[in-house]
Amino acid sequence: MSSSASSPLAKTDSHSYAQRNAAYWRRNLAICVFGSFTTLVSLTLLLPFLPIYVEQLGVHDKAAIVVWSGIAFGATFLGTGLTAPLWGYLSDRYGRRPMLIRAAVGMALLMPLIGLAHNVWQLVLLRLAAGLIGGYASSATVLVATQTPREQAGWALGILSTGSLSGGLIGPLIGGLLPGLIGIRQTFFLGGGVIALAALVTIVFVREDFQAAPASARRAEPVRLGSALWLVVAPMFATAMLVLFSNMSIEPIITVYLAEIGVGRSQVVLFAGIVMAASALGSLLMAARLGRLADRIGGGKVIIYCLLAAGGLLIPQAFVTQWWQLVGLRFLMGMALAGLLPSIAKVIRLSVPEKALGKVLGYAQSSQYAGQVLGPLLGGALGGTSGMRSVFFLTSALLLAGAGLNYLLMNKARAALHPLQ
Template sequence: MSASPSQSPSDVSAHWQRNLYICLFGSFTTVVAMTLLLPFLPLYVQQLGASSEAAAVQWSGVAFGATFLGAGLVAPLWGRLADRYGRKPILIRASLGMAITMSLLGVVQTVWQLVAIRFLAGLVGGYASGAIVMIATQTPKHRTAWALGTHAAGMMAGNLVGPLIGGLLPGLIGIRSTFFLAGGLIFCSFIMTTLFVKEERRAPDPSTSRRGGGWRDIPLLTPVFAMLASAMLLMFANMSIEPIITIYVAQLVQDPKQVTLVAGIVMSAAALGSVLAAPRIGRLADRIGATKVIVCCLALCGVLLIPQTFVTNGTQLVVLRFLMGLALGGLLPAITSVVRHNVPDHTVGYILGYATSAQYIGQVTGPLAGGFIAAHAGMRSVFVMTSVLMFAGAAFNAWVFLRKPRTP
């Protein structure tokens, strides 16, 4: 479905907008499917033979993290293949693979099978990261940050809706049927992507084809490395607090029966803030420059983490986490936009694959570091540590882009 040379600008515009909304739907459904198991995963692990509650919790963590591990390992590979063979085939592969593996989760019989299928889902999936590459390369550059922000809002909405659906459906149709329904939903994304996504393919440059594309083709590496570090820092800051939220809330809420409710609201507040902020901050990044937005958002997150150390009730924490979500929501689309502007078209998917892997590193190391520091230095120290890292990230990006004023 390549564009013909005679296409008018209006036709191309219609294609990138339609691609954006189809990718938005596909990413939303895949994120919903991947997160809906959060409320019932320990129960499912127990049904599969976990010997104790502690074992169920431990295996639940392994099973949930297996997908991120698999996805992080192959993200650069899928990115390179997208550069070589097109972004649409990668989206088709990912949506079909996710539909199959999600359905297979409903027929596993042992915990090991559950972990293996979750790991396989990470290997064959990656629809959301593939959609980011598609949007970044098919959207006019002056609209890139807005389009990526809109897509990011859809992904964050999936993170909000998934656990809610996961808490409702198992009681109505059963856990295994919930997986089958999720697989069917992703299969709808597969059909829509196959039929309606149109990719504008450019004729390959023989010189770049001989080189194969990669790091050597990037004119300035420093801005790209800064964005990889920022992508990792974004997820690190978002996830470092996760292991301690419930316990931290228990110290702030007097009624023990309200602890889990307040903890859930606290976790959702940041995601809601990001959903609301991502398209708007993306539009701002298109207007004033993505690097300015990145520096300001990192610094603002650092500032907002400080009062979270001193809160005295759950309401204060909810408000601060919501405000932090507003700041975090603008980071990912701005980071992707900077990479897009500093990387040649023929290798952008490959480099964005590394950006995806960097995010997964943050998702893994964030909870580990947060739990370790909370255990040895107290829970409030986690906020201080994360704040220091955010300020360091803001200072590093300011240094990089003040030295390179020509970089957008």
């Protein structure tokens, strides 16, 4: 069935908001791509020098530096995951544009403060606050998913993904260069300035025709998803978690894995960086294309195909003998994973009533960050106890099981509703 088909529960509300904003969505998409890019650059540029900054803040034991660096980096994503449903709920009530402005302004203020930290506790708390208050990419997803015409939603969300993916890819490269030129603290100040520019552009140019629900409607019983819709929404949450889990379960062990297959100590860090970048590059190249495919054949089908492809590509990664083989396989896996997040957002957009759409997309964002937290924990624990190859096998099994779960539950949903994709 055509991808423009939708749940009868969602049709009227979704069309009314999208039609009211038909004149704005393309410009808003471009601004959201720019804003997502700049915020992700600023969040990830500290990766190369974070251990050095932690040491400058008074931590000198090598093991403690590693631990505090991990805590400081993960704190932002933990904060974003905790508050994404709240911001999604508020976007349903007050509009999508205010949430974008809140995230951009909050990040612009907090980034320079991170550069003014005097001890590691302040660093962690400020990074956590950046996640709690920020979340520009999450808010941008809600705005783009709801404003874009449904027949182009997959493509638009894929384009939006390229902004975040590009930021995550380029941020560490910039972070490796700037501290040597202007200093670590000044790098945070510059990052805050770039986000401030994104905030200004968002304030001036993002437009939205949002009609708040009347007070009587807000006091009415809240929207509840029926059992049939939960058959669609629940696997979307699980799949969103799998996307980040499947990537983050592997990346923490890549350096050790390369050493196991014979890469020398002098080259292992460089090659590990290339392997990690290969996955991001593959996703960057394919996100928009797979989003367009979701518009043509349906988001549900793209999700199943991408999970099968990614799960299958993990198996040969456990048997590589050369580092360049892992680069090629991670590149292909990044291409497969690229279609998942845009398709998940598209499926949710087509199936959930508009008045609850922001909140549900917020929970999907939280699921992603749960995968980002759980992936390294399980990957590191399993790799340390059962060997590096076991991580590839387990992650593959989870992705393949996710494909089967999506297939079964979507078939059940079609029995209760018209096809959603």
